[in-house]
Amino acid sequence: MSFSTAGAYAEPGVAGLIALDVVGIKKSYHTASGPVEVVQNLTFSVRKGEFVCIVGPSGSGKTTLLRCIAGLTELSGGEVILDGRAISGPPAGMAIVFQDYGRSLFPWLTVRENVELPLKEKGLPRSERRKRADAALEAVGLPDSAHAHPWQLSGGMQQRVAIARAVAYEPSVLLMDEPFAAVDAQTRAEIQDLVRSLWERLGVTVLFVTHDIDEAVYLAQRVVVLSNKPTVVLEEVFVDLPTQRDQLSTRTDPRFADLRAHVYSLIQLAKRGKGAAVPEFRAASS
Numbered sequence: 032m033s034f035s036t037a038g039a040y041a042e043p044g045v046a047g048l049i050a051l052d053v054v055g056i057k058k059s060y061h062t063a064s065g066p067v068e069v070v071q072n073l074t075f076s077v078r079k080g081e082f083v084c085i086v087g088p089s090g091s092g093k094t095t096l097l098r099c100i101a102g103l104t105e106l107s108g109g110e111v112i113l114d115g116r117a118i119s120g121p122p123a124g125m126a127i128v129f130q131d132y133g134r135s136l137f138p139w140l141t142v143r144e145n146v147e148l149p150l151k152e153k154g155l156p157r158s159e160r161r162k163r164a165d166a167a168l169e170a171v172g173l174p175d176s177a178h179a180h181p182w183q184l185s186g187g188m189q190q191r192v193a194i195a196r197a198v199a200y201e202p203s204v205l206l207m208d209e210p211f212a213a214v215d216a217q218t219r220a221e222i223q224d225l226v227r228s229l230w231e232r233l234g235v236t237v238l239f240v241t242h243d244i245d246e247a248v249y250l251a252q253r254v255v256v257l258s259n260k261p262t263v264v265l266e267e268v269f270v271d272l273p274t275q276r277d278q279l280s281t282r283t284d285p286r287f288a289d290l291r292a293h294v295y296s297l298i299q300l301a302k303r304g305k306g307a308a309v310p311e312f313r314a315a316s317s
């Protein structure tokens with residue numbers, strides 16, 4: 032039983048199906064002790080409406096990769112193509128949810144004003160902004176918090192507001208950088224299910240960075256596993272679990288355990304410095 036699907040899931044050249052193309056990107060930082068190569072050469076695609084998780088060892092460059100894709104950091108090489116166009120700065124079609132919701136929401140604005148802000152910048156009329164913001168707050172389960180300020184909400188609720196803001200924007204691609212790392216385990220499970228259900232309902236394309244292997248396998252249709260730095264794609268793992276997932280039955284599915292074990296073993300190899308030459312894993316049951 033093989034897990035690897037590199038190339039099979041996101042065929043380049045399948046016209047109209049690719050939302051995001053990451054083509055040979057490289058990133059080096061200039062530090063006091065000289066240049067540090069973080070991303071060596073990364074290539075992968077994300078199909079429209081696909082849910083892809085990125086995992087890799089700590090310090091492997093996951094956040095750097097997301098910042099490159101979001102146009103927040105200049106590339107040292109390669110290109111990022113969103114909806115067929117190479118990006119040269121933060122593109123209009125992307126929204127990002129960061130880990131640090133406390134700093135991403137404006138405390139002096141109400142919840143609804145926070146959600147409406149990017150829509151204002153997009154030039155949407157007031158009535159449309161209100162409609163979208165209220166629908167998004169409803170979708171994340173916060174219809175009664177529109178007039179509250181972020182500091183009056185729990186951490187989990189604030190992260191829901193950040194998700195509502197991203198969803199209301201109706202992005203072509205939604206980037207999420209460890210968005211649940213700062214919330215407790217119970218809230219984390221609830222927000223994971225919320226994001227899965229929003230993804231199913233809205234058909235948005237999601238690229239989700241996490242250090243949590245279980246979370247990646249639970250959420251994604253495909254997991255892109257990164258090597259340690261300088262980073263390359265170690266393997267793309269197709270998550271062939273049923274689309275309908277829930278915290279109990281999915282996590283106790285033997286296939287979930289196989290996939291988790293496989294991704295775990297890849298990351299252990301990556302940590303030990305093994306690069307692209309990881310032997311293909313086969314499950315004990317094959």
Ligand SMILES: Nc1ncnc2c1ncn2[C@@H]1O[C@H](COP(=O)(O)OP(=O)(O)OP(=O)(O)O)[C@@H](O)[C@H]1O
Pocket residue numbers: 060061062067069087088089090091092093094095096242260
């Ligand atoms: N602005 C910067 N200048 C210099 N080095 C940087 C900068 N940002 C990140 N790095 C380095 O790049 C490497 C990758 O960092 P990054 O935060 O992208 O990794 P990560 O995989 O997201 O890490 P973690 O899982 O621990 O959050 C690290 O060695 C980090 O020290």
